Amino acid sequence: MKLSPDETVFWEYGFINLNLTIVTTWAIMLVLAIVSWWITRNLKKDIQISRWQSLLEIIVITINNQIEEIGISKPAKYIGFIGTLFLFIATANLFVIFPWYQAPTGSISTTAALALCVFFAVPFFGISEKGIQDYLKSYVQPTIIMLPFNLIGEVSRTLALAIRLFGNIMSGGIIVAILLSVAPLLFPIIMNAIGLLTGMVQAYIFSILATVYIAAAVKNTKSMKT
Amino acid sequence: MKIDWFTVIAQILNFVILVWLLKRFLYKPILNAIDAREKKINAQLADAENKKLEAKLEHDEFIRKNETFDAEKQQLMQNVIDETKTERERLLKEARIDADALKTKHAEALSEMQNNLVEEYKQHMEQEVFSISKKTLIDLxxxxxxxxxxxxxxxxxxxxxxxxxxxxxxxxxxxxxxxxxxxxxxxxxxxxxxxxxxxxxxxxxxxxxxxxxxxxxxxxxxxxxxxxxxxxxxxxxxxxxxxxxxxxxxxxxxxxxxxxxxxxx
Structure with a gap:
């Protein structure tokens, strides 16, 4: 029994390999890109719009509002990163409804990659917003004694992001696999449904946490003081 | 269960590409469309507001004109009534004067007629009395x-x-x-x-x-x-x-x- 789609390798050349995780990710990317392109290819700027456009607008606006609620005043700048995090994870988890599908988020490599993205995105956005000096200063707040703890926090929360998502999705998949062998009728369906819910919740949690980290990094210290 | 670092790198790349793709095909067009629509709606709202304001101004103007018109109408009506009253009084006065004159004339004529009649009768009676007396006396x-x-x-x-x-x-x-x-x-x-x-x-x-x-x-x-x-x-x-x-x-x-x-x- 394969615990991770990483283990299904189609092609290998030394360090480079083409496994199920990457292929599934490509598929998801393709679906997202094509659907987006297909719907947005003739967007209407009128008051009357198509249902698909309306659906996409609802998704985009909801993400935008979520980012804004967390405390980022200019969500348009961050929606590319945070929105894509959510959409990718949500889509990846949603596709478990297809048979023989293995979510790429069930691979620790993928979750680690996403967590690393967040890890790098936080200082990237922080520096672009406040400048490198101000951003680095935030590590010695409130005192310099806090510097190691801040650094440890930075690393540990990235680790936690990766493990949390991976653990949840992987466990969901394993539970279904186990139940299939124990009680193959009905129970896997229920567990799959629960897995679907978990997947959505995890997508939400992942992207919200990423937003919170970014928000904390880009928050204006001056405005905070006042 | 181990981290496959190639997959990690690939997934990071994949993610970056996906971010770019979705930005290009999803967020930008949608947000632009929303912005454009909002602008349009705002413009329409502003336009509606302007129109409302214009309508209000016109309405006010209309009411003001109406009021002026009513006032003028009232004034004209009052003038007409006053004039009519004056004219009526004047005509009545004239008619009264005329009637009085006519009455006087009539009375005079009547009196004249009466006088004439009386005179006529008197003369007639005198003549009759005389003729009777004369005749009687002559006869006697x-x-x-x-x-x-x-x-x-x-x-x-x-x-x-x-x-x-x-x-x-x-x-x-x-x-x-x-x-x-x-x-x-x-x-x-x-x-x-x-x-x-x-x-x-x-x-x-x-x-x-x-x-x-x-x-x-x-x-x-x-x-x-x-x-x-x-x-x-x-x-x-x-x-x-x-x-x-x-x-x-x-x-x-x-x-x-x-x-x-x-x-x-």
Whole structure:
């Protein structure tokens, strides 16, 4: 029994390999890109719009509002990163409804990659917003004694992001696999449904946490003081 | 379960590509469309607001005009009413004056007519009375009546008081002409004598007499001497009657005129 789609390798050349995780990710990317392109290819700027456009607008606006609620005043700048995090994870988890599908988020490599993205995105956005000096200063707040703890926090929360998502999705998949062998009728369906819910919740949690980290990094210290 | 670092790197790349793709195909167009729509809606709202404002201004203008119009209408109506009232009063006054004038004229005409009528009646009555009297007396006239008249005349002569007698004597003495005695009928010599005798007694002289017949006297005798006239005849009574009737009719006429005037008031 394969615990991770990483283990299904189609092609290998030394360090480079083409496994199920990457292929599934490509598929998801393709679906997202094509659907987006297909719907947005003739967007209407009128008051009357198509249902698909309306659906996409609802998704985009909801993400935008979520980012804004967390405390980022200019969500348009961050929606590319945070929105894509959510959409990718949500889509990846949603596709478990297809048979023989293995979510790429069930691979620790993928979750680690996403967590690393967040890890790098936080200082990237922080520096672009406040400048490198101000951003680095935030590590010695409130005192310099806090510097190691801040650094440890930075690393540990990235680790936690990766493990949390991976653990949840992987466990969901394993539970279904186990139940299939124990009680193959009905129970896997229920567990799959629960897995679907978990997947959505995890997508939400992942992207919200990423937003919170970014928000904390880009928050204006001056405005905070006042 | 281990981390495959190649997969990690690949997934990072994949993720970055996906971010770019979704930015390109999803967020940007959608957000742009939303912005454009919001702008459009805002523009429309602003336009609607402007239109509303314009409509309000026009509405206000309309109401103001309406009010002005109403006020003007009211004023015009009031003017017309006032003018009509004045005109009505003027016309009424004129009509009243005209009516009064007409009434007066009418009253005058009525009065005139009445007067004429009364006059006509009076004359007619007078004529009737005279003609009746005349006719009666003429019919009655006879020697007997003559003698009665002559007797009455003689009695009158005798009854003359002192001042009258003096006047008579004075006027007779200044004239040498004969005394003229006129009568409707030829006096009998007896009465001629009696008259002569009575006059002689009064005058104390023997007087010449001239006796004439004058039918106009109707029934009576008249004695004339130098402007002085002594007479008795029925025509005197008739004159007196005529005078009385005239007075009476005048009185009646005056009363009638007064009544008409009172009625006009």
């Amino acid at each position: 006239a006879s020697v007997d009546l003559e003698s009665k008249i002559a007797e009455t005349f003689i009695k009158q002569l005798e009854k003359l008081n002192e001042s009258e007698k003096n006047n008579f004597v004075q006027s007779f003495k200044s004239d040498s002409k004969p005394m003229i005695v006129q009568s409707a009928f030829n006096l009998s010599p007896e009465f001629q004598h009696k008259i002569k005798k009575t006059v002689d007694e009064i005058l104390g002289t023997d007087t010449d007499f001239e006796f004439k017949v004058e039918p106009d006297l109707i029934a009576g005798i008249e004695m004339t001497a130098n402007g002085y006239k002594l007479a008795w005849s029925i025509s005197e009574y008739l004159d007196s009657l005529k005078k009385t009737i005239a007075e009476k009719t005048d009185e009646i006429r005056k009363t009638a005129t007064k009544k008409v005037k009172d009625a006009n008031k």
